[in-house]
Amino acid sequence: MSEYHVASDDIALVDLLDRVIGEGVVIGGDIVLSIAGVDLVYLGLRAVLAPAHVAGPSALRDEAL
Amino acid sequence: MITLFAVTWRTHAPTLDKDGLAVLADGNLAMIVGPTPSTTSREDALAFGRVVERVASAVDVLPFRYGTTAADTEAARELLRENESSWAARLLQVEGCSELAIRAARPESDEEPAASGAAHLDRLVSRSRQLDIAEEEIGRLLTGRCRVVRRLAGHQELRLSCLVERHQVDLLRVLVEEWAASQTELEVSVTGAWATYSFVANDEEAG
Amino acid sequence: MTTDVPGDELEPRRRARIEADPEQVERGLVQLVLTLVELLRQLMERQAIRRVEAGGLEDDQVEELGRTLMLLDEKMTELRDHFGLEAEDLNIDLGPLGRLL
Numbered sequence: 001m002s003e004y005h006v007a008s009d010d011i012a013l014v015d016l017l018d019r020v021i022g023e024g025v026v027i028g029g030d031i032v033l034s035i036a037g038v039d040l041v042y043l044g045l046r047a048v049l050a051p052a053h054v055a056g057p058s059a060l061r062d063e064a065l
Numbered sequence: 066m067i068t069l070f071a072v073t074w075r076t077h078a079p080t081l082d083k084d085g086l087a088v089l090a091d092g093n094l095a096m097i098v099g100p101t102p103s104t105t106s107r108e109d110a111l112a113f114g115r116v117v118e119r120v121a122s123a124v125d126v127l128p129f130r131y132g133t134t135a136a137d138t139e140a141a142r143e144l145l146r147e148n149e150s151s152w153a154a155r156l157l158q159v160e161g162c163s164e165l166a167i168r169a170a171r172p173e174s175d176e177e178p179a180a181s182g183a184a185h186l187d188r189l190v191s192r193s194r195q196l197d198i199a200e201e202e203i204g205r206l207l208t209g210r211c212r213v214v215r216r217l218a219g220h221q222e223l224r225l226s227c228l229v230e231r232h233q234v235d236l237l238r239v240l241v242e243e244w245a246a247s248q249t250e251l252e253v254s255v256t257g258a259w260a261t262y263s264f265v266a267n268d269e270e271a272g
Numbered sequence: 273m274t275t276d277v278p279g280d281e282l283e284p285r286r287r288a289r290i291e292a293d294p295e296q297v298e299r300g301l302v303q304l305v306l307t308l309v310e311l312l313r314q315l316m317e318r319q320a321i322r323r324v325e326a327g328g329l330e331d332d333q334v335e336e337l338g339r340t341l342m343l344l345d346e347k348m349t350e351l352r353d354h355f356g357l358e359a360e361d362l363n364i365d366l367g368p369l370g371r372l373l
Contacts, residue, residue, distance in 0.1 A: 012256045013111060015166045018224075019262040020114040020131035022217070178346075182338025183331070186324055189341070193321050220314045 067141060069133045070097040071117050071126040071260070072152050079120055086116065089138055091145040093153055097126075098141050101134055121163075121260035127156055128260045155265050162212060162228050163258030167241055169199045169251045170222040196223040199251060206240045215263055223251075226263035234258045302355050306348075307362040313344050 070086070073079075078088045078095035086099040097120055102109050110131045117128045135141040145152075171192065179185035200216060200223055207214055210233050217224040229237055238255050245253035320337050323329060329337070352359070 015256040016114040182335040186338035
């Protein structure tokens with residue numbers, strides 16, 4: 001039913017990537033920027049360099065910042 | 066940390082027996098989950114998408130955005146419980162449908178910079194108008210044949226997502242490809258059928 | 273190597289992390305900055321198009337608007353080339369802000 005009928009594989013991959021990165025259900029998220037395992041910056045936005053949303057209750061500690 | 070792939074009806078949940086995938090069930094729904102690789106990458110995003118598409122080829126799903134995770138299976142089950150009624154409602158909204166992705170844009174070209182600021186703006190305006198016209202023309206093809214059309218954000222590019230009942234997918238694809246063949250200035254692509262990513266986000270997060 | 277926060281032993285990966293080694297930091301920051309600048313540039317371009325379509329701008333305003341946009345476009349290309357980034361590298365998921373593009 002859901003077939004890969006495409007003009008070319010590359011175009012299809014771009015569209016698939018578009019979809020999984022841009023769309024779909026989102027449950028909010030926290031992003032932590034860290035260097036060498038040291039957490040430095042907490043991003044409360046869903047602005048991400050590499051999408052990695054953590055679903056569920058915030059996992060941050062009070063002393064994160 | 067586990068990755069959340071998609072939600073589907075419990076009664077239709079697939080049997081998944083490879084790649085570490087598992088199906089968690091609660092109430093009327095089931096969630097497909099799996100291990101989370103230690104890095105994120107385009108390849109991983111595509112692999113994620115392929116899992117979702119594989120499940121979507123057999124049953125209606127609510128696909129998660131790539132990168133959505135939960136601490137563990139218990140946390141995932143909790144999410145399923147908390148969101149059961151809203152997710153069930155969204156599944157009903159996309160029942161029997163797939164998503165067609167249509168894109169149109171001028172091909173990249175190394176053209177001369179405009180001769181003046183006004184000419185540059187003129188060029189920008191006419192290109193934007195060209196895409197708006199394309200949207201109208203494609204829209205006419207889609208009317209009555211798809212449930213919803215959404216124009217997605219795009220820079221100097223027309224991106225349309227169509228919520229289409231599965232039995233209409235092939236016809237629509239042919240119609241758009243015919244239209245595309247008549248276009249001399251725009252490159253057009255139609256891909257799908259995809260799971261209905263563009264039609265399941267929360268209203269406040271849509272886009 | 274991960275420096276575990278005390279008490280984190282049972283849940284070593286509760287948070288999504290963007291790990292960066294020192295050499296990657298600059299590249300990551302450049303990418304982030306250029307992506308945001310590009311976002312603003314695109315926003316301005318779209319707004320300019322809307323303003324021109326709406327009418328009511330003086331000729332000299334149109335000329336200056338267009339020339340500034342041309343310059344911004346040129347500069348962005350130069351910056352990208354300088355840092356070895358392609359247009360696709362400056363593509364960020366901004367959630368609700370993404371709607372602005």
